[in-house]
Amino acid sequence: MNFTGCIIAKNEEKNIAKAISSLQHVCSQIVVVDTGSIDNTAKIAANSNCEIYFKRWNNDFSEMRNFALRFARLDWIIFLDADEVLLPLSMEKYGKIFQDDRVGGVSCIIKNYLTDDKSSFIEHRYTRIFRNHPKIRYRGAIHEQISESIIELGLDIYESDITIEHFGYIDNSTEKKQRNLELIKKELSRQPSDYLLFHLANTEFSMNNLINAKEIFLKILSSRELSTENLELAQLRLFQIATSLNDWKYILEHQNYIFTNRNYEGLKQFILSACFMHRKQWEKSYHCLLAAKECNSSLVEQELLRKSIEAVEKYIDFY
Template sequence: MSSPSISLCMIVKNEEDFIERCLKSVQNAVQEIIIVDTGSTDQTIEICKKYNASIFPYRWNHHFADARNFGLSKASGDWILWLDADEELETGHEEFLMENLKNKNVTMYYLPVINYYGESFPVDPEKAFLYHQPRLFQNHKGIQFYNRIHETPIFPKNRDSSYTVDYLKVPIHHYGYIEELTKKRGKGERNLQLIQEEYKDPNHSPWIEYHLANEYYRRGDYQKAFDYLNESIFRFLLNGVKPPSILYRLKYGILVDTNSFENALEGIDKAIALYPDYVDLHFLKGLIYYQTEKFSEALACFEKCLELGEQNSKYLILKGTGSFRAQQYKAQCLEKLGRQQTK
C-alpha cells in the first residue's frame, strides 16, 4: 500500500521571525506545502521557497475561513494539515503519523495543541494550556472552513455516516499567546476588530461572545469579559445546546482571578454537575476553598484533581491541574491543617 500524502496549508503575512521554525518541523512529515500569502513585505516568501513551498498571493478580505478555503483549493494531497506560522509540529512522530493515515475509516483527526503563555521567550513548559483541535483531515471530502476568525473545518451538511473523527497524539506547539509576540504583531487588536465584525451579524454563533470574552480577558477587562461570557452561555441555552465546558473554565477563572470567591462557589458546583470529569473545574473549586481558608474542602478538591489527571482530550486543560499544581496545593493544605490541629 502506498503511503498517503499530506498537504500543509498555511496563511501567512510577514512571518519571517517564525515561519522557518514551523516549516522545518514538518519537512519530514508533509509532501506538499501550500502557502497563502496575504501581502508579505519581509523575507517570508524567500524562506518558504527554501522549503519548496507553492506560494499563492491572496487579497486579504478580513476573513480567515475564506483564505483557508482558497488554500484548500490548491492542495493535492490525500490529507490536509493546517498550521499557523507561530506553531510547530512536534518531530519524531512521522512514522506513527503515516501509519495512522493509512486508516481511511477516519475522516478527521484532533491533535493536541499546546498553547504556551507568559511574558517572553524562552517559553516555560509548565505555563501552557492543552486543547485538542481538528487539524488534520481527508482532502476532497467537501470539508470547508467557517468563521471570519477562529475558523474551524466542518464536515459538509449532506455527509453520510462514513464521516468520523478520532484523536492522534501528534502534538502541535503554539507560541502565539506569548505577550512579547502578541504586542509586536498587534494580534489582539486585529482579533478584536474581526470578532466585533462577526458580532454584528444577527445570525452569529454564541461562540462569538465567548471569543469576545476571551479577548477582553487577555486585556484585563474582566467585567466586560464576564458579561460576554454570560451572554454566550445564555445564547447556547436559548439554542437548546449545553454550553461548552470551556465557557465555564473561563467564567470561574475570572471569578477566582478577581477574588469573587462567594459568587464563584455559588455556581461552580452546577458547572461540575455538567462536566464532572473536567479537572480544571475541580482545581478552580479547590482554589476557591483554599483562598477562603476551608482547607479540608480544598484538600478533597485537589485529591480529586490528581485522581482525574490531565489527559482528557475533551477539555481545555491548564498544565499541572491534574499533576504538579494540584500536588503543590495538596501539600499546602496538609500543612495548613497540621498547623491548625496543633493550635
Template sequence: MSERISLCMIVRNEADTIERCLRSAAPAVDELIVVDTGSTDDTVRIARRYGAVVFSAEWEDDFAAARNVGLERATGDWILVLDADEELAEDAPERLRACVRDRSCSGYYVTIYNYFHSFSEDAAVHSSIRLFRNDPRHRFEGAIHEQIAPSILRRDPRAVFGGSDIVVRHYGYVGDVVADRRKVERNMRILRRQLRKTPGDPFHLYNMGVEWARAGRPERAVRYFRAARSRATCDAPFVALAYKYEAFCWRKMGDVEKAVFSCLEGIKRFPSYTDLFHYAGLWEMEAGRWENAESFLTSAYRLGPPPAPFQTETGIGAHKTCFSLGILAECRRDDIGVLRWHLEAVRLDTSAEPPLCRLFRYMHCADREKQLAAALLKHFRPDQAGKQRVLNLLEACGCFRTARLLSRIWGIGRSKSVPRLRRDNPAGEEASRVLNDWHVSANRDTSSRRRWVRAASRMVDARLLDVRSPELRAIVRTVRLLLPWVDGFV
C-alpha cells in the same frame, strides 16, 4: 499508491517562527502550501527555501477565506493544517501515515499543547480537527476561529472523525505574542461584524469574552461568558470553557465566592470536566475552607484528566491535583497526607521537582526526617540519575541527615554543586527569610496568610524579571517552589 498529504498554512510576518514549523512538517507531508496575506519580512523567502509553493492573497479580515485559498490549490488526498507558531512532534510522520491509511474516517482530531512559558512544560491541552480528506466541498467556515467540520458533515452527515496520537505544539502564547494588542483589536473587529450578522451566536459571544479577558477587562469578559453559556443549546466544549473562564475572571477581580459558584454551575452541566473541580478546590483552599477544598480536589483526582474534546491543562486530574492536595495537607498539618499526595504527584510525573521540594522542606521543618527517609525507601524507586537528583534536592531543602542516610544506602556520593541559599547578598537573605517563615505562615488567619503570600510573591516575581546570576536564579526558583499557595509548576 500511498495517500498524499498537503500541508496548508496561512502566514503574515512569521519569519521568527515559520522555519521551526516547516522543519517539523516537511518530512511528514508531500506538499507544502503557504498562503501569504501580506508579509513584509523574510517569511516568503524562508518558506520557499523549504520547497513550499507560496500564493499571495489579500487579507479580508476573514480567516476561513484565507485558509480556503490554500485548500483550493492543494493536490494531496489529505489536508494537514498548521499555523506558523506551531510544530509537529517528532513521531508525527509515522502517526500521520497510519491515519491516512484508514479509509473509515473523514478527518482526525490532533492533540494541541498550548505552551505559556519558554521555561516550562505546562500547557493548555485541547483537540482539534487538523487532518481531513481533500474534497472541493470541504471548506472552512467562520471569519474567526474557523471550523472545517460543518462543511464535512453537510456533505456526509454520517462522517466519522477519529482520534489520533498526533501531537502539535503551539507557542503562540509564549512571551509577548499574547500581549499583542493589535491582534486583540483585529479579533474584536471581526467578532463584532459576525455578531451583527448573527446576533446572540453563543460561539461568537464566547470568543468575544476571551478577547476581553486577554485585553485585561475581566468585568466585560464575564458578561460575554455568561451570555454564551446561557444561549448555547448544546454542550459543546466551548460552553464548558465559558464556565471555567468566567470563574477565572471572577478570581481576577478578587471575588473567590463567585469564582467557586461559577465552577459549581459548570459542574452541574459538565460533571466530568475535571478542571472545574480542580480550580474550585484551589480557591476553596485559598479561602481557608479545608474540607470543601479536599472534597473538590479529591473529586478531581478520582475523575482523572478530562476526556476529549474538553480543553484542559497538563497535570489536572493527575500530578498537579495531587500537588495541590499535598499543599492542603501541609496547611492542615497532616503528615501522612503530605507524604501520600506529594509522592503520588511524583509517581504520576517522575520529572516533577516541586512536589519533592515541598515534601522535603515540610518534613524538615516538622522534624520528620526519619519518616521521610522511610517513606522514600519504601515508595520511591528512582533510577541512578533520579537518586542523584533526590540527594541534591534533599540538601538544597536542608534535609542533610536524610541525604547522608540515603547516600550510604544507595552507595552514591553527594554532589558538591548543590545550590545553597547564601546570606552574603540581599536576595539570599530575603529568600532565606521566606523559606524559614513559610512553615509558620499556615497557622495564621486567612487574611494575614494572604497578605504574606502576596508580599512574598511580589518579591519573587520582581526577581524573575531580571535574574542574571545562576546563584540568584537558583534562589528564586527555590523560593517559588516552596511558597504556599504559589503553584511551583509555573
C-alpha cells in the same frame, strides 16, 4: 506520503521554520500563503522548498485558508498556523484511517502553551486534517470552521490523539487581540452565533476586560450550540474572573461543578482553596489543595501549590 501541508502566514519569521520542519516529516507538498509579510517569512519558506503564494490580507481567515487549498495536489490536507508544530510521531498509527473512504476529516488535539517552559497549557480539539475535496472548505471570517462542510458530504470526522503544539498564546500582542475582537464583532453582526460569542468572551478575557467577558460567558453557559469542551472552558473562565474580582460568593455557589477535564478541575480546586483561605476555613482549604494536587493540573503552578499546602498545614496545627 500523500499529504499536502498548508500554512498561511504574515510576519512569522520567528516561527515558520519550525512549523514547516514539522510538516516535512509527513508531507510531500507544502503550500505557504504569505498575506503581506514585511519580514523574512517568505524567504524562509522558499529556502525550505515550500511552494509560496501571495494574497493580500482582507480580514477573512476562511478566504485565506481556502486560497491555500486551491494549490493542494495530494489526497489529504494538514493545516497548521505558522506558530504551531505538528508532532509527527503521533500520526504513525493512523495509516488505516486515511485509507477509510468513510472518513473525511481527523480531529486533532491542539495543545495551547501559556508559558515558555510549557508547564501551563490548555487543550482543545480541532479538525486540522481533512480530505482534499472541492466541497470541503472553510467557513467564517474568524475562528473559521471546516467540519461543517465535511459533515454535509456525509463523511465522518475521526477523533484522534494526533497532537499539534500551539505557541501563539505565549506572545499574543494587544494589537492582535484588538484585531481579533473587531473581526469577531463584525462577524457576529453578520451571523450571530454562540460559537462566536464564546470566542468574543475569551478575547475579552485575554484583554482583561473581565466584566464584559463575564457577561458573555454567563449568557452562553446553557448553549446547545457549544461543545462540552467549550462550555467547561466558559465555566472555568467564570471561576477565574470571580477570583480576580474577589467574588467569593460565585465560587461558593458553584463549588459542586465537576469538570471532566482534570486540568480544569485542578485549577477549580486551587481557586476554591483560596476562597476558603479568605474565609479562614483552613480544613476545607486544605482538602481542596490536596484535590488540586491529585489532579496534577497543567494550569496550577506546582511549586506554588506545594507552598500553599505547607502554609495551610501550619495554620491547621496552630488553630
